[in-house]
Amino acid sequence: MNPTQLPAQKDLSERAYRVYSLATGVVIDHIPARKALQVVEVLGLATPGESILAVGINLDSKKMGRKDVIKIEHANLTDAGYHKIALIAPEATINILQDHKILKKFRVEIPADLRGLLVCPAGNCITNREPVESRFHYAHGRLTCHFCERRYTLEEVNLRV
Amino acid sequence: MGCDGKAFAGRSVISIRDFSKDDILAVLDVAERLEKNPQTLLAGKLLATLFFEPSTRTRLSFESAMTRLGGRVISVAEGGASSLAKGETVRDAARMAEKYADVLVIRHPVDGAARAAAEAVAVPVINGGDGANQHPTQTLLDLYAIQKCQGRLDRLTVAMVGDLKYGRTVHSLALALRFFSPKFIFVSPPSLRMPADILEELEDAHVGYEEADLLQKALATDIIYMTRIQKERFPDKDEYEKVKDAFVLDAAALADAKPTLRVLHPLPRVNEIAADVDRTPHAFYFEQAGCGIPVRQALLCLVLGVAP
Numbered sequence A: 001m002n003p004t005q006l007p008a009q010k011d012l013s014e015r016a017y018r019v020y021s022l023a024t025g026v027v028i029d030h031i032p033a034r035k036a037l038q039v040v041e042v043l044g045l046a047t048p049g050e051s052i053l054a055v056g057i058n059l060d061s062k063k064m065g066r067k068d069v070i071k072i073e074h075a076n077l078t079d080a081g082y083h084k085i086a087l088i089a090p091e092a093t094i095n096i097l098q099d100h101k102i103l104k105k106f107r108v109e110i111p112a113d114l115r116g117l118l119v120c121p122a123g124n125c126i127t128n129r130e131p132v133e134s135r136f137h138y139a140h141g142r143l144t145c146h147f148c149e150r151r152y153t154l155e156e157v158n159l160r161v
Numbered sequence B: 001m002g003c004d005g006k007a008f009a010g011r012s013v014i015s016i017r018d019f020s021k022d023d024i025l026a027v028l029d030v031a032e033r034l035e036k037n038p039q040t041l042l043a044g045k046l047l048a049t050l051f052f053e054p055s056t057r058t059r060l061s062f063e064s065a066m067t068r069l070g071g072r073v074i075s076v077a078e079g080g081a082s083s084l085a086k087g088e089t090v091r092d093a094a095r096m097a098e099k100y101a102d103v104l105v106i107r108h109p110v111d112g113a114a115r116a117a118a119e120a121v122a123v124p125v126i127n128g129g130d131g132a133n134q135h136p137t138q139t140l141l142d143l144y145a146i147q148k149c150q151g152r153l154d155r156l157t158v159a160m161v162g163d164l165k166y167g168r169t170v171h172s173l174a175l176a177l178r179f180f181s182p183k184f185i186f187v188s189p190p191s192l193r194m195p196a197d198i199l200e201e202l203e204d205a206h207v208g209y210e211e212a213d214l215l216q217k218a219l220a221t222d223i224i225y226m227t228r229i230q231k232e233r234f235p236d237k238d239e240y241e242k243v244k245d246a247f248v249l250d251a252a253a254l255a256d257a258k259p260t261l262r263v264l265h266p267l268p269r270v271n272e273i274a275a276d277v278d279r280t281p282h283a284f285y286f287e288q289a290g291c292g293i294p295v296r297q298a299l300l301c302l303v304l305g306v307a308p
Helices: A036-043 A079-088 B021-036 B056-068 B077-085 B090-097 B113-118 B136-150 B168-180 B196-204 B237-243 B275-279 B285-290 B292-303
Strands: A025-032 A053-061 A065-073 A093-098 A101-107 A113-115 A135-139 A142-145 A151-153 B046-051 B072-076 B103-108 B125-130 B157-161 B183-187 B208-212 B223-226 B262-264
Touching: A025 A036, A025 A079, A036 A053, A036 A065, A036 A079, B021 B136, B021 B168, B021 B292, B046 B056, B046 B090, B056 B072, B056 B103, B056 B125, B056 B292, B090 B103, B090 B113, B103 B113, B113 B125, B125 B136, B125 B292, B136 B168, B136 B223, B136 B262, B136 B285, B136 B292, B157 B168, B168 B196, B168 B223, B262 B285, B285 B292
Parallel strands: B046 B072, B046 B103, B103 B125, B157 B183, B157 B223, B183 B208, B223 B262
Antiparallel strands: A025 A065, A025 A093, A053 A065, A093 A101, A113 A135, A135 A142, A142 A151
8 A cells, every 4th residue: 555645434543643654764753742843943854855754743652642753754863863852852762764674773862971962051151152062961861061060951951953 | 198290280170070079188288288398399380371350369379379389470461351352262362372381270251261271272271260150279279278277178067158149169169068078057148049059969969958047057167158248149229238237247246156166258358257357266268368379389280290
């Protein structure tokens, strides 16, 4: 069956929450509900191109209750990309697919050292006053600015767009 | 504890958070040795001071420390301010200065400036104060002063009084003392309490503390560390008027204090320590200021790989 065709009427309720079935590319699963569009934005996924980008928002999840999913055809994400995903969706799982087979599956992790990804909220931090790349240390759920030494929760710090 | 100086060679002094307990003890040990036996260990070495904001005390203290060790100083006091006005980055200024000197001391109004500078150069950088962030040599001289007047650092009851919210010195000193099993009493107006993240770090280190808003709670301690409450910190001027005299220490308040209690202050003081305290045996703030010389000498020697 062509995955882009609508399912038969009798299958509709079973397939009501199925997102486009990806053959080759990257699936980002277990994104907290309604955060998928933030992931799309920070990764710059919605740029013009030939590849399909499918986004499922607020889907049922046994694990999370509700979740978002992103499927990117023919994609290759960098480590920085996975780190950005981890900052928005610390519980996300990544599936790398090739011809419908899962080549690799892993959980994202926030690394201990984050360079250039975040903006320090402190106005008087040197990273906001001079061309100094931001750097944060992550431990026990907290981010610490390497330069001004202030500590933040994940929610308090924005990704550099 | 002895220190052969090699462990610190080439290292920058940016934040008290970079110091382990052993590091602190090593610095204090060298400071004590230099104070007892002054030596011109840094003859032929050059210190450049880059002060992007004025601080006469800190600059003079470093200049005196280096000169008494036999070294020389080139000072970019006015130049630092004009460099800032021209928009030169602190890293560029440091890269220029490292060509002329063996060690740099930087004072800058922006948080994190000293670390940014240190990571751009090969010579050691000592942070003389960066915005509201760190002033590690002040913390180390405070520790040296406490050790001097109490004979130890371990298991002291330390009161910190005044502006605990914005006070860079009390934050750093609280963190440095956490290695030494202290008990803290934090006395301040309610709007100027010790910040939650500092309290959290103390809790992580299993350090006990109490918070109070009465000066009286500070008196049954070993150390009272006084700080100035600034009018500018109070958006509501009436609130400032209510509290400004509530945290003033005078000789009468100290009448029943134990004889070994000592009063410290990072100076300059305004009215938070009354002049009559100066004549009591509890006053130690001027001796504390004097501790800046051996401590800064110790740091200069250690980062240049020299020990007495």
